[in-house]
Amino acid sequence: MNRADVAPGKEVHIVLKADQKTGKLTRGIVKDILTNSPRHPHGIKVRLQDGQVGRVKEILT
Structure with a gap:
């Protein structure tokens, strides 16, 4: 998973x-990207618009 593939507003x-x-x-919409490194083996950590924090496993849009 690459940080460049994840952007605010993506589902x-x-x-x-x-x-x-x-x-x-x-499932949710990305608000903030919390991982600073360009790649992470377990997925890029993000905050969703509803405030939940987790690692991206799949980009839907």
């Missing part, structure tokens, strides 16, 4: 910290 599926064991995905 994504993320995994919340509490859902990492189950892999349950949460």
